[in-house]
Amino acid sequence: MVMAASETKFHVLxxxxxxxxxxxxxxxxxxxxxxxxxxxxxxxxxxxxxxxxNDHQDVKVNLIIxxxxxxxxTGYDLLRKIKESSSFKDIPxxxxxxxxxxxxxxxxxxxxxxxxxxxxxQLSDVNKLRPHLMKRTQTNVNKRKAMDEIVSPDRTRxxxxxxxxx
Amino acid sequence: xxxxQLQRQFVDYKTSLxxxxxxxxxxTQLQELQDENNPDFVVEVVSLFFEDSERLLNELARxxxxxxxxxxxxxxxxxxxKGSSSSIGAQRVQKVCIAFRNYCxxxxxxxxxxxxxxxxxxxxxxxxxxxxxxxxxxxxxxxGGSFPM
Numbered sequence: 001m002v003m004a005a006s007e008t009k010f011h012v013l014x015x016x017x018x019x020x021x022x023x024x025x026x027x028x029x030x031x032x033x034x035x036x037x038x039x040x041x042x043x044x045x046x047x048x049x050x051x052x053x054n055d056h057q058d059v060k061v062n063l064i065i066x067x068x069x070x071x072x073x074t075g076y077d078l079l080r081k082i083k084e085s086s087s088f089k090d091i092p093x094x095x096x097x098x099x100x101x102x103x104x105x106x107x108x109x110x111x112x113x114x115x116x117x118x119x120x121x122q123l124s125d126v127n128k129l130r131p132h133l134m135k136r137t138q139t140n141v142n143k144r145k146a147m148d149e150i151v152s153p154d155r156t157r158x159x160x161x162x163x164x165x166x
Numbered sequence: 167x168x169x170x171q172l173q174r175q176f177v178d179y180k181t182s183l184x185x186x187x188x189x190x191x192x193x194t195q196l197q198e199l200q201d202e203n204n205p206d207f208v209v210e211v212v213s214l215f216f217e218d219s220e221r222l223l224n225e226l227a228r229x230x231x232x233x234x235x236x237x238x239x240x241x242x243x244x245x246x247x248k249g250s251s252s253s254i255g256a257q258r259v260q261k262v263c264i265a266f267r268n269y270c271x272x273x274x275x276x277x278x279x280x281x282x283x284x285x286x287x288x289x290x291x292x293x294x295x296x297x298x299x300x301x302x303x304x305x306x307x308x309x310g311g312s313f314p315m
Contacts, residue, residue: 020214020250027199027207069245098249120192120253123199 010133011059014038015045015066015078016096021119025065025096028126042066042073042081051085061091062133067119068097068104076108083112092132096121169309176302177315183299188292193255212296215254219289222247226282230275240278241270247285258288 012034016022022038029036037059039045049061064082068075075095082088095108098119105116114132117125167175183189200207222243229240248263262285269277303313 018246018249018253020211020218020253023211023214024196024199024253027204031199031201098245098252119249120195120255122195 009033009035010062011035011037012129013045013048013061013064015040015042015064015070015075017041017067017070021067021096025121028121028123029065031123032126032129034129037061042070042075042078045078046081049088051081051088062136063092063094063129065094065096065117065129068095068108069099076111079108079111079113090136092136094129094132167305169306169311172302172306172309173311173315176299176306179299179302183295187257188295190255190257192252196254209300212254212300215250215256216293218250219247219259219293223282223286223289226285230278230282235273235275235278237270237273237278241267244270256289256292259285259292262288 012029014022014025014029014036016025016038017040019040022040026036026038037048039048045064045066048059050059064078066075066078073081075097079093079095082091082093089112092114093112094115094117095113096117096119097104100118108116115125115128180189184193196208196211225243226240226247229236229243244263244266248260248267251257251259251263262281266278266281266285269281306313306315
């Protein structure tokens with residue numbers, strides 16, 4: 001699916017088994033101008049991506065943000081499945097957890113997670129997502145722009161917020 | 167009561183809730199997320215918290231009545247309650263949950279029962295206070311006021 005230049009909010013897939021937290025993360029992401037799909041399990045996330053479908057990407061997802069503690073497939077399990085998939089390994093994954101356990105955090109980061117957010121997730125956390133998305137935009141023009149802007153972190157934060165990707 | 171008096175009462179009441187530790191910064195975050203596209207966001211999230219909590223408190227009571235107490239199960243419920251209370255900023259409820267989890271780990275039934283009682287109490291307090299806060303908000307809106315003030 002090719003994105004027209006005029007389109008495009010980044011599409012974030014949010015995964016959390018708790019309804020309250022799903023509602024929260026959805027609002028945080030929408031407030032930050034992302035398109036959001038929220039699902040309640042790792043299995044549903046993989047189905048949505050089309051991973052069960054001969055590894056063919058059904059939908060374009062720019063980032064996955066997932067809770068760590070979920071019944072069945074944990075956020076870490078989901079992370080590993082994404083990173084081990086040839087179609088999806090380049091999608092940045094962020095993990096959220098209500099428990100501040102250093103060994104857990106390290107394991108996730110070493111497992112390929114871009115960021116680890118402690119719950120409750122704040123708008124300031126969601127602001128940290130944009131650089132991970134900008135790194136991976138498809139056209140060279142966008143890539144160059146992103147490189148130019150990774151000069152001063154403070155300055156770029158304000159710039160990213162104004163940057164209209166539509 | 168006129169609008170100005172209502173607004174003053176609202177601010178004083180809300181301040182006291184923070185001051186007494188019923189609510190923390192996370193509640194403020196929720197309010198900041200509310201906008202004209204989602205004017206009932208805070209009430210919706212808080213309502214989910216009420217539903218969730220009541221279910222969990224019943225589960226906890228049931229689990230602690232069993233002959234052979236399943237502490238893992240209890241811990242899982244308390245973990246959920248801790249999470250949801252933290253997500254809305256219900257600080258005192260969250261704090262009791264932390265103590266509760268410690269008693270679960272120790273498999274201390276007395277401690278758990280005590281915590282259940284405490285968490286029920288804190289939950290009921292914060293529920294009453296939030297409902298009063300929302301009522302005041304409604305009165306202000308009816309009297310022609312708006313938020314943020």
